[in-house]
Amino acid sequence: MSEKKVRVRFAPSPTGPLHIGGVRTALYNYLFARQHNGEIIFRIEDTDTNRFVPGAEEYILESFKWLGIDFDEGVSFGGNYGPYRQSERKELYKEYVQKLIAADKAYIAFDTPEELNAKRQEVQNFQYDASTRDQMKNSLTLSKEDVEKNMAKGEQYVVRFKVEPNIDVIVQDIIRGTVKINSSIIDDKVLYKSADQLPTYHLANIVDDHLMKITHVIRGEEWLPSAPLHVLLYRALGWEETMPTFAHLPLLLKPEGNGKLSKRDGDRLGFPVFPLEWKDPKTGEISSGYRESGYFPEAVINFLALLGWNPGTEQELFSMDELIEAFKLERASKSGAKFDYQKGIWFNHQYIQLKSNEEIGRL
Numbered sequence: 001m002s003e004k005k006v007r008v009r010f011a012p013s014p015t016g017p018l019h020i021g022g023v024r025t026a027l028y029n030y031l032f033a034r035q036h037n038g039e040i041i042f043r044i045e046d047t048d049t050n051r052f053v054p055g056a057e058e059y060i061l062e063s064f065k066w067l068g069i070d071f072d073e074g075v076s077f078g079g080n081y082g083p084y085r086q087s088e089r090k091e092l093y094k095e096y097v098q099k100l101i102a103a104d105k106a107y108i109a110f111d112t113p114e115e116l117n118a119k120r121q122e123v124q125n126f127q128y129d130a131s132t133r134d135q136m137k138n139s140l141t142l143s144k145e146d147v148e149k150n151m152a153k154g155e156q157y158v159v160r161f162k163v164e165p166n167i168d169v170i171v172q173d174i175i176r177g178t179v180k181i182n183s184s185i186i187d188d189k190v191l192y193k194s195a196d197q198l199p200t201y202h203l204a205n206i207v208d209d210h211l212m213k214i215t216h217v218i219r220g221e222e223w224l225p226s227a228p229l230h231v232l233l234y235r236a237l238g239w240e241e242t243m244p245t246f247a248h249l250p251l252l253l254k255p256e257g258n259g260k261l262s263k264r265d266g267d268r269l270g271f272p273v274f275p276l277e278w279k280d281p282k283t284g285e286i287s288s289g290y291r292e293s294g295y296f297p298e299a300v301i302n303f304l305a306l307l308g309w310n311p312g313t314e315q316e317l318f319s320m321d322e323l324i325e326a327f328k329l330e331r332a333s334k335s336g337a338k339f340d341y342q343k344g345i346w347f348n349h350q351y352i353q354l355k356s357n358e359e360i361g362r363l
Contacts, residue, residue, distance in 0.1 A: 006038025042074030
């Protein structure tokens with residue numbers, strides 16, 4: 001364990017209601033931080049402006065308030081490392097984009113979507129990487145004058161990460177152990193788009209985690225394929241020595257176990273997949289929530305904690321304090337956890353029996 005103060009973050013995108021899988025990720029971050037007398041930061045990753053949904057941020061914050069997961073700093077909480085909303089950090093990201101270009105770790109690319117599509121039609125499994133970048137329209141193939149001329153004309157461009165080929169990239173993961181891949185399978189990812197003057201997730205994520213002194217990145221398994229790229233970005237920016245430790249959590253699976261849990265599964269089988277009820281601002285469709293369905297927040301927390309984590313004992317009922325004491329990331333499962341909603345009902349019944357009539361009446 002690092003001797004630095006433990007700092008973790010939960011960083012949702014305001015693109016809709018908070019999925020129950022996101023709640024579990026936040027819970028595991030919270031338990032880890034509290035167990036190590038550390039801090040948990042709430043960050044909003046809103047660089048994808050096309051998918052922004054009004055009211056989503058407020059919904060997420062209200063969900064955590066109901067569940068009893070409190071943050072130490074971040075959006076709505078303040079702190080010394082703000083702003084904590086990515087859309088308010090644009091100039092900061094530009095600075096690091098320029099540093100990568102100046103160090104020959106990134107380059108400007110002018111290829112249009114149409115040109116890229118044509119290339120994909122022409123070349124099977126086309127990948128923009130070390131083997132193809134010298135055939136494309138970018139600052140590695142164009143003269144400096146042409147690059148400046150294109151930019152002066154207002155031509156749209158992206159900045160791509162220049163991935164060095166044939167390098168072994170090693171990711172040390174608390175749950176999965178050592179993950180090793182060859183850099184040749186990683187394409188030159190887009191880090192920045194001139195169209196909206198915003199970075200992509202990969203760059204913003206690395207810059208924010210470094211500047212906010214995040215020590216552990218605890219996130220879903222779906223981000224594991226991106227981890228080698230993130231290691232390379234830390235290296236390119238000269239931050240490898242302070243790179244956080246990774247832990248990639250198992251997916252929450254459908255009750256039948258065949259694929260990732262989705263809202264449709266809840267609709268189909270009659271259980272909520274959101275902590276609170278959600279009304280879609282566009283369609284008016286209402287999705288059920290655990291709060292409105294008569295669940296105690298303690299029951300939801302207890303149920304989620306044991307989805308993908310094993311305490312190593314027969315104990316099933318845990319208060320938040322007991323979870324903080326017992327939680328060990330190393331005991332999280334590598335394989336996905338089936339969402340047993342009947343078990344969730346069982347947990348709620350256990351908590352109902354422990355409550356007073358007055359507490360039950362307030363449900």
